[in-house]
Amino acid sequence: MPKKNSYIKINPLACRIYLKFNALDIKAEVRFYHWENYMMSLKLKKLPISFIQKPSVNSLSSRALSSFTKQHSVESFPFKYVNKNLTLVTKNNLIYHFSRLSTFAEATLEKSNAEISKSIPDTFSSLNLMEPIQHSIKKVFKYEKMTGCQGPVLSRLPTSKDMLVKAKTGTGKTIAFLIAALEKIKSKDENAWNEILAGKQQTSIIIISPTRELAFQTLTETQKMCKFLPLKSVLICGGEDRRQQLLKLMRERCDIIVATPGRLLDFLDNSRNISEVFSKTKVLVLDEADTLLEMGFREDIEKIVNYLPKERETLMFSATISKETKLIAAQALRKDFLHIDCVPANDVESHFAIRQSYITSTFSQQLPLILDILQRHKESTPNGKIIVFFPTASMVAFFSQVFLRISELNIIEIHSKLSQGKRVRASNFFRRSTNGILFTTDVSARGVDYPDVTLVLQVGIPSTRDLYIHRIGRTGRAGKDGEAILILSPFEKEFLREIRNLNIKEDVRYNSIMASAKKENVDKIKKILQNAPEEEALDCFFTWVGHMRGVFGKYRLRNDNLDIAASEFGKQMLAIESPPRIRVQESKRSNYSGGSQRRSNFERNDMQGVGRGLSGYQNRYNSYNNDSNDFNAGNGKKRYDYKSGRNGGKVDERSSYDRGNRYDSRGDFNGSKNTSRGSRNSSFERRGDRDGARGSRNNNISSDFYSRGNKESGYVKKGQFRTYSNLARLTINDEGSLECFRTISATEAKLVCRNESEKI
Numbered sequence: 001m002p003k004k005n006s007y008i009k010i011n012p013l014a015c016r017i018y019l020k021f022n023a024l025d026i027k028a029e030v031r032f033y034h035w036e037n038y039m040m041s042l043k044l045k046k047l048p049i050s051f052i053q054k055p056s057v058n059s060l061s062s063r064a065l066s067s068f069t070k071q072h073s074v075e076s077f078p079f080k081y082v083n084k085n086l087t088l089v090t091k092n093n094l095i096y097h098f099s100r101l102s103t104f105a106e107a108t109l110e111k112s113n114a115e116i117s118k119s120i121p122d123t124f125s126s127l128n129l130m131e132p133i134q135h136s137i138k139k140v141f142k143y144e145k146m147t148g149c150q151g152p153v154l155s156r157l158p159t160s161k162d163m164l165v166k167a168k169t170g171t172g173k174t175i176a177f178l179i180a181a182l183e184k185i186k187s188k189d190e191n192a193w194n195e196i197l198a199g200k201q202q203t204s205i206i207i208i209s210p211t212r213e214l215a216f217q218t219l220t221e222t223q224k225m226c227k228f229l230p231l232k233s234v235l236i237c238g239g240e241d242r243r244q245q246l247l248k249l250m251r252e253r254c255d256i257i258v259a260t261p262g263r264l265l266d267f268l269d270n271s272r273n274i275s276e277v278f279s280k281t282k283v284l285v286l287d288e289a290d291t292l293l294e295m296g297f298r299e300d301i302e303k304i305v306n307y308l309p310k311e312r313e314t315l316m317f318s319a320t321i322s323k324e325t326k327l328i329a330a331q332a333l334r335k336d337f338l339h340i341d342c343v344p345a346n347d348v349e350s351h352f353a354i355r356q357s358y359i360t361s362t363f364s365q366q367l368p369l370i371l372d373i374l375q376r377h378k379e380s381t382p383n384g385k386i387i388v389f390f391p392t393a394s395m396v397a398f399f400s401q402v403f404l405r406i407s408e409l410n411i412i413e414i415h416s417k418l419s420q421g422k423r424v425r426a427s428n429f430f431r432r433s434t435n436g437i438l439f440t441t442d443v444s445a446r447g448v449d450y451p452d453v454t455l456v457l458q459v460g461i462p463s464t465r466d467l468y469i470h471r472i473g474r475t476g477r478a479g480k481d482g483e484a485i486l487i488l489s490p491f492e493k494e495f496l497r498e499i500r501n502l503n504i505k506e507d508v509r510y511n512s513i514m515a516s517a518k519k520e521n522v523d524k525i526k527k528i529l530q531n532a533p534e535e536e537a538l539d540c541f542f543t544w545v546g547h548m549r550g551v552f553g554k555y556r557l558r559n560d561n562l563d564i565a566a567s568e569f570g571k572q573m574l575a576i577e578s579p580p581r582i583r584v585q586e587s588k589r590s591n592y593s594g595g596s597q598r599r600s601n602f603e604r605n606d607m608q609g610v611g612r613g614l615s616g617y618q619n620r621y622n623s624y625n626n627d628s629n630d631f632n633a634g635n636g637k638k639r640y641d642y643k644s645g646r647n648g649g650k651v652d653e654r655s656s657y658d659r660g661n662r663y664d665s666r667g668d669f670n671g672s673k674n675t676s677r678g679s680r681n682s683s684f685e686r687r688g689d690r691d692g693a694r695g696s697r698n699n700n701i702s703s704d705f706y707s708r709g710n711k712e713s714g715y716v717k718k719g720q721f722r723t724y725s726n727l728a729r730l731t732i733n734d735e736g737s738l739e740c741f742r743t744i745s746a747t748e749a750k751l752v753c754r755n756e757s758e759k760i
């Protein structure tokens, strides 16, 4: 039996299964892990200590599973465990599928499709919703049927449980969480609800959105939903007058706050008496939860959650649910939360209504190809709208100008280099237009609802697989069809492996254009490119290289290709005669596949100007580097870390959400003087590191979080096993319960193992 403060060596890779039966009518949990030498349930308190033994995998499985079946009327046994999918049949013949079981994965619980369609009503009128909501649905929204995510969520009302909902893009999550939040408050306490209606209680719902655009869109939907309720909704986000917003919060009625995390936290941190406004919060909604985390808002969310009353209910909605989302869910949601996965087992995350294809084309062919795709689509779908995604804001700005000059096309641009006012105007214009073409970055990738987009064209590799899914989700919305085309250069083809299970096919329709790209178009494009300001072309070049540095690492593309790719990109797509060279150091390159430290070394590789390309721009980039404190000198030459460029694509996405006043100037990735940006970026990069390769720095961050989670919730979360390279350290108290958990360095672990192994 483990003694006080003894340590157990864990090989995280051997941790196999984590099942959580917390949805529908099964409310039990089975948690078991096994590792190299020892095996224990992490709910040690409840299980006999003899559970710590050294059985084979099978004996553990049957043991844990049979105890589960005894307690929970599972008839058919054992589970089928084939290809990481489990099927479970209960006594009353309910079939549950568990999909995507992986080393750390939480099984997602699904009723069989037949069960879902049998038991879930499909119209709003068949639900017992309050009258004013039924009224808005019918009169304002004019909806009758519920979408695939609204049914499963709303049919569970009334419930006091928190919810984690995963549903495909464009399936009406906004309406789902608005109704759920309002109904939850009413059903929980009728008196409190009456007080809220009478304006006697402050803020009852907080909705957090990752971007200003999305927050604004959600506010509009909220106001429509509350048309027949005396509730007032308020928008709290950056880019607007902070003082005005604060006064509004303090003095006026605000029942529902739609906020971006930065400004909200700014108020909570820095404004006296504001906590009073939030003290009665009943429901917290985290919309686009994955996006919030991916954009580096994890800390902000944790802090906001800590400011809010503990007895609140929380709803998390997202089109994709990453491991990190589950960790935040473990912190923000109560233990018995409902995990509602509206993406059936074995289904793909992208929407089936979207036809997806990819085209591989050299950089020299890409601009004529884009032009041809746009023109053909306009001809075949005159009333269709198109969104073209580029990786960075500079590219959007540059290529919008190029395309405006070569064609009659109606091009609108949205990216972080535009002022907030211009962005809002462009966004409204595109929303209302019947056949516009939007050139944009990832600021428009998630959550933004532009009706009737018929084609999404992506130029180049997206930063993540999830982003690919979100981008294509701008079409095929609300039950309509859509098309998505991805254009990749031969250097970027590896990305296809990331999305191979998303029903994407090679598009051969454009092969002929690529073979004989329309001569007049090619010449026109060439001429316009040659006349474009060189400074802008170089801006594009550097931001593109920055973006590519990130994805080359992530998708294990060959680093030495980056230099060649950059050179071709610069020459062929930007008409830069002699593009600056990208220097990738030999030793670092060969080390790349290692941990985060090595990766960051790789990412610090410098870019050296050779030939005419860079020399004229030294001063300018010198000043960029001074801004981000990344100026280096080496080998007698000036060396530059184009950090600002490197973050081009990501920063652009991040800048669209606000971080309150503190970060208002972060939008411009070129030489932002805002120091907070540097630190935020670094946390963003840490996340990237963790995704790519686990290293000591990550472990420290994670361990912080996990140990906190552990103390609060009383059990260790599975996320702790994310650390590959280091060992985990558990402290076990007299009763055999886990007391604390933290990851330790390999050296420390060896010491601990040596000293403590006899105690176990």
Ligand SMILES: Nc1ncnc2c1ncn2[C@@H]1O[C@H](COP(=O)(O)OP(=O)(O)OP(=O)(O)O)[C@@H](O)[C@H]1O
Residues within 6 Å of the ligand: 143, 144, 145, 146, 147, 150, 167, 168, 169, 170, 171, 172, 173, 174, 175, 318, 319, 446, 447, 448, 449, 451, 473, 474, 477, 478
């Ligand atoms: N029940 C319904 N019937 C018809 N249309 C609906 C219904 N519910 C929502 N919609 C429409 O579907 C579109 C997408 O809704 P919404 O933006 O909420 O989707 P989403 O799931 O949040 O998408 P994303 O993941 O991209 O943010 C909107 O135009 C909305 O008006």
